[in-house]
Amino acid sequence: MTLITEMRTLLTVITEAAVEELLVRDLDKLGVHAYTVSDARGRGSRGVRDATWKEVGNIRIEIICSRPLAEAALLHIQTRYFDNYAMVAYLHDVEILRPEKF
Amino acid sequence: MTLITEMRTLLTVITEAAVEELLVRDLDKLGVHAYTVSDARGRGSRGVRDATWKEVGNIRIEIICSRPLAEAALLHIQTRYFDNYAMVAYLHDVEILRPEKF
Amino acid sequence: MTLITEMRTLLTVITEAAVEELLVRDLDKLGVHAYTVSDARGRGSRGVRDATWKEVGNIRIEIICSRPLAEAALLHIQTRYFDNYAMVAYLHDVEILRPEKF
Numbered sequence A, B, C: 001m002t003l004i005t006e007m008r009t010l011l012t013v014i015t016e017a018a019v020e021e022l023l024v025r026d027l028d029k030l031g032v033h034a035y036t037v038s039d040a041r042g043r044g045s046r047g048v049r050d051a052t053w054k055e056v057g058n059i060r061i062e063i064i065c066s067r068p069l070a071e072a073a074l075l076h077i078q079t080r081y082f083d084n085y086a087m088v089a090y091l092h093d094v095e096i097l098r099p100e101k102f
Helices: A017-030 A067-080 B015-032 B067-078 C015-029 C067-080
Strands: A006-016 A032-044 A053-065 A087-098 B006-016 B034-045 B053-065 B087-096 C006-016 C034-045 C051-063 C089-098
Touching: A006 A017, A017 A032, A017 A053, A017 A067, A017 B087, A017 C034, A032 B053, A053 A067, A053 C034, A067 A087, A087 C006, B006 B015, B006 C089, B015 B034, B015 B053, B015 B067, B034 C051, B053 B067, B053 C006, B067 B087, C006 C015, C006 C067, C015 C034, C015 C051, C034 C089, C051 C067, C067 C089
Parallel strands: none
Antiparallel strands: A006 A053, A006 A087, A032 A053, A032 B034, A032 C034, A087 B087, A087 C089, B006 B053, B006 B087, B034 B053, B034 C034, B087 C089, C006 C051, C006 C089, C034 C051
């Protein structure tokens, strides 16, 4: 038995927990019907001189899909969410099995 | 001092929490003796018309190892688990230090 | 509207929860002012014959930044932490939007 993998795109979105339901409904309309979500904390400082760190409750949403769908989702996120929510989103390629599932 | 990295493969498995012990025992036999596990939630919809979302308790298992070992592990997972458990597995390359550890 | 992405480097550090504050202060001095942290468990066995598994409370710290900054951070981590703490660190490229933020 040999291992035959195919490439898909992993889209990761790290954002405020409050955005989850809204974002997921939008993604569903674009064709993203399954994802993994986990809890995270976002932290940032105002630079070395200001030792104050803010910590906020975040979620990480991960979606494996085709490159075109990942781009459509990211474009939508950029247009709809980036101005109003704390959000980081990034893409990279992964190798998967069972390509018909993604 | 310069930074000399080497490539290894990161294998990520997202699956039902109940599978952890079984899977880890199998991976250990294949030669995977260390891994990181974290909690996640898997969600999926039945499409836009049916607004019902299922949410299930998942775990994410991450293993950094050589490409051949990652492929052997993935092949085993495919053969042994894919038919009976909700499971997503994917590979991608990462750069690491201290290659003797992986 | 088109999607124009740029490459950045994702640095992931998995280590003991107790190191977080120390590490973050060091990273801040190097120029890393924002990151995501999540909880994880590290597990390892002593090999197939010894069925005893150790499980430890870990954190995963993720930083998206330029390649030079990721290398500087990884080099610092290697020099300062690898001998004294249980720590795994790895790099890989990701595509991001809003490059001015990273």
